[in-house]
Amino acid sequence: MKKTVRFYSGAELVGKAAIDAGCSYFGGYPITPSSEIAEYMSIHLPKHGGTYMQMEDEIAAMGSIIGASLTGAKVLTATSGPGFSLKQENIGYAYMAEVPCVICNVMRGGPSTGLPTALAQADIMQAKWGTHGDHPVIALTPAYLEEIYEMTIKAFNLAETYRMPVMLLLDEVIAHLSAAIELPDKELMVIKNRRKPLVPPEKYYPYDTAYGDVPPMANFFEGYRYHVTGLSHDKTGFPTTDPDLVQADQERQIRKVASKADEIYDYESYLMKDAKIIIFAYGSTARAARVAIDNARKLGIQVGMMRFKVLWPLPEAEILKICSKAKAIIIPEMNMGQLSEVIERYAADRTKIMRINHVGGVPIHPTDILNVIKEVV
Amino acid sequence: MKVDHYEARFAGVGGQGVILAGKILAYGMVSFEGCQAIETPTYTAQVRGGATKVDVVIDKNHIEYPRTENLDFFLSLHQKSLSIYYKEIKDDAIVVVDPNLNPNIPKNMPQKLVLVDLIEIAKKEMGKTLYSAVIAVGLFAGITKIIKESNIQKAVIDNAPKGTEMDNLKAVKIGIELGKKALESKEKIVILTIEDAKLTDSND
Known part of the structure; x- marks a missing residue:
């Protein structure tokens, strides 16, 4: 019998x-x-009525998704470390102008051109602080194929x-591996769309906080005209240097994620109930950690894992609780x-805190983690 | 599958088609053998001519750690990839390399070394070197018995571009024949020639 x-x-x-x-x-x-990712999109996006555009460089690619998003499109770009660096100025622009977009970074070794096609997890701080200034951050770190789809x-x-x-942060291991998987029913997936203005164009302000911390967003070419800038701006979108307005706007932008952090962060607990040693991990490294935990449990060692499916924001209260009771926390990651x-x-x-840091371009092996677990015991 | 867990690596240089070999094997194991399989290609910035490999991790159950740890099977079509990717080889692994390459393999291992010029065989028997990767998966099936002959044949056909099914089927059969000859041999180092690749009527 052949399975599909x-x-x-x-x-x-x-x-x-x-x-x-x-x-x-x-x-x-x-x-x-x-x-x-670009290859897949170039083949499949046009079939679904979308547009694939190969831009002249990484900077233009980021600029183009901002422009497309302003017209109402849901947009994606994909890159790796060097390209992520180049995109940072425009990423800052997207934060300031509050333009929805998804940036997938399949992390490789750095800095600079570093290790092409080899594995790293070294851009997690760049995902947070890559562009200058303060801004909210959301970064997702899936570890399994099914999770890549959902996340x-x-x-x-x-x-x-x-x-x-x-930011959607993948590492080379999970981006490149192929396996047969069963996808969740597309019809059952929750799809959210941006809130659009209910007022007519003449009454519309693009950054009107009367509607909450996330102002409704009008699509360009639908009769709503507004100004988009990377400068600090007031509710009309035009530049302002008014200290009170700038202060309030920065606080609102941070708050729009911080106040909802408990709805955004996501983690998986593995054998945490009786665990005295806790592993914090994310991405493909968490899979090696899980194997290490299973092997340590066979030796009678009480070890568990908190795996971050969303890396930013972190579940602060839960982490604090673990810090107060854990004998040790082991953090394997493909960076220094x-x-x-942070932890x-x-x-x-x-x-x-016990660190395991590999930056040679090859994955952290379960044995590497098991050895540190034994060291703690 | 006769074992619970199996790891295989096909190595070469970009353009030889080894990544396809991994895809076909993983597909066959999942589709027809009821196993789980993860296939991971590795390539360099050079599209053609750079060291390339594909790893296939096969298990009867869920595969948590997706990378290889102990290879049961290693095949290389090129010196470059042999030098770089001859790692994590089990003591009793089966190693298949081109006899023109310098295996530089430590003495006493592996248990079975098969020397066969797959590219030459592909050129002579199939008329095209690009069939060497399909011959390689056939050889894998013939020598390891990890996947049934009929199942690797089905996997090859399912993955063959339209119109090339029969040629690919011939290529995989040549590979199976080579693999069986290597398996039957009592020698630790088996040298296979183009004569061993000849299909008899019973193969067709």
């Missing part, structure tokens, strides 16, 4: 989910290990709901300790 089998790679699933979420524009510039849709929903760029630094602030003197 469909193999997907992680990269293909980003593209498929984007289309299922209603994405109608992809502006990109191919860069490994994210090129397969790409979630990235679009969050971008549309909060009117901002949302970017999440560890160390939460932990203070309450628990010991």
